[in-house]
Amino acid sequence: MTKEIRLQVQKNHEKKYKKGYPLLSKEALINPESIYKEGSLFQLLDSEGNFIGRGYYGLQNKGMGWVLTHKEKDAIDHLFFQRKIAAAINKRSPFYHREDTTAFRIFNGEGDGIGGLTIDSYGEYYLINWYSLGIYRFREEILSALNLLIQPQGVYEKKRFDQQGQYVEDEDFASGTPADFPLRVKENGVNIEVNLNDGAMTGVFLDQREVRKKLRDQYAKGKTLLNTFSYTGVFSVFGALGGAKHTTSVDLAKRSLELTRAQFLANGIDPETQEIRVEDVFNFFDYGLKQGLKYDLVVLDPPSFARSKKHTFSAKKDYTGLLKSAIDLTEDQGVILASTNCATFDMKTFKGFVSKAFKEKQLTFKILEEHTLPKDFPTHPSFPEGDYLKVLFIKKETNP
The missing domain is CATH 3.30.750.80 (RNA methyltransferase domain (HRMD) like)
Incomplete structure (x- = not known):
């Protein structure tokens, strides 16, 4: 194992690390220059040299390493x-x-x-x-x-x-x-086809498991479903299995057509009975508005950041505008499943995006239920940023 480096925490950062905060940040340290190699082990000390914790150095977008233990006798081996x-x-x-x-x-x-x-x-x-x-x-x-x-x-x-x-x-x-x-794996009785050796993603986001079940069991029956940023169409499959009248899946990736068809076939559903569109979601919203399209149930689960030839999307800056487009294509009394995995804002802020979108559309709404990460995605009590998933089922109320 790598020899441990002694790192001291700035006085004004001591409290949070002593309470268990696990993410190491450069601005919290007195001597960040002491770290020189990824994978280096460190001892984290307070400004007086007392032991706080032990961890490893590893650069990622969140920070520069993680505290793994607050027990001085624990060895990282x-x-x-x-x-x-x-x-x-x-x-x-x-x-x-x-x-x-x-x-x-x-x-x-x-x-x-x-x-x-x-x-x-x-x-x-x-x-x-x-x-x-x-x-x-x-x-x-x-x-x-x-x-x-x-x-x-x-x-x-x-x-x-x-x-x-x-x-x-x-x-x-x-x-x-x-x-x-x-x-082929199963999720709440539904067949899902995954690839573990084909790029960054597998075919399904496991953190949405309970949300998909809820959509299937309580919201889909007899409804028309629009699934935007649909990836491999798993939300659409759950909707169809829940009795949706019709599903429309929209994603920009060319492979989404083939992969979505495969997910339907894996569950005995003829993909020809469903609509699968390879198209920029933002363009589809424009098209849907011009054509007067309306859906009973809209799934809005964009990536935190996305870029196409004509559009750049950042959840923190642009979710309100995206939600307004979804509202336009949602029937009165219809439901929007609004979701984000962006870790840079919390559920309160996310609900603020929802309120702003409906206010600007001069419409009222009701949040029917909310979801965060399922039980197999536990979070650290001192690291709220880790609880990144925010999901709301929102009812669009009838115009006055």
């Missing part, structure tokens, strides 16, 4: 990683006994005690996301722990070393026996 992963798996034991759901998260970064690392289960195969070169330097220890504790059929990995969290193109297979893709 293979046994440490084994204990953390074992504890996380134990917490997910109910998922391992479910036949209707075979895809879920078994390790959620700082929420399970190791910031910069996530591990997902897709049946007998597992996917590791490395969010910095720093945590990747512990790859052998973590892979060894995973193979010891679970004996997976195979392990794949995604390297997100870019400081904006972008995917690093590289070999995705890590260990075990390679899978035959697409790999």
Whole structure:
């Protein structure tokens, strides 16, 4: 293991780190220049030299490393990683006994005690996301722990070393026996086809599992559904299985047509009975407004940041405007499923975007329910930024 570096915290930052804040930031340190290599271990000390915690240096968009323990006797070694992963798996034991759901998260970064690392289960195969070169330097220890504790059929990995969290193109297979893709998993009884070795994404965002179930079970029956930024169309599949009269899926990616068709077919639904459009969502909103299109249920789940030839979208700046476009295509008494995974604002701010959008449209609304991360995505109590998912079911009330 790397020799530990002693880092001191600025006096005005001591309190939050002593309370358990896990993210290391440059501005919090007296001597940040002491760190020189990703994966370096550090001791975090207060301004008087007293021990606060121990962690590793790893640059990512969130910061420059993570505190992993506040126990001075804890060593960051293979046994440490084994204990953390074992504890996380134990917490997910109910998922391992479910036949209707075979895809879920078994390790959620700082929420399970190791910031910069996530591990997902897709049946007998597992996917590791490395969010910095720093945590990747512990790859052998973590892979060894995973193979010891679970004996997976195979392990794949995604390297997100870019400081904006972008995917690093590289070999995705890590260990075990390679899978035959697409790999079919289940989510609340629905078949989902995933690819663990084909770019940054897999085919489904696991954090929306309970939201999709809610849409299927309580909102879809007899409704017309518009699914924007639809990716592989999983929300549309859940809508169709919930009795939606018709679904329309819209996504700019050319591959979304093929992948969405595959998801419908995996569940015995003829994709020809549904509408799948490869189109810029912003252009579709303009088209829908001109054509007078209206839907009973609109799914609005954009990426935090997106860019097309004509449009640039930032959730923090542009969600209100996007929601106004969705309102235009929603029937009176219809429902908008508004969602964002942007971590730079909280649920209160998100609700403010909703209020502003409806106010500017001179309409009233009612929030029917709200959702955040599911149980297999635990967050750190001292790190609210980790609770990034915000979902609202919003009823558009009839115009006065």
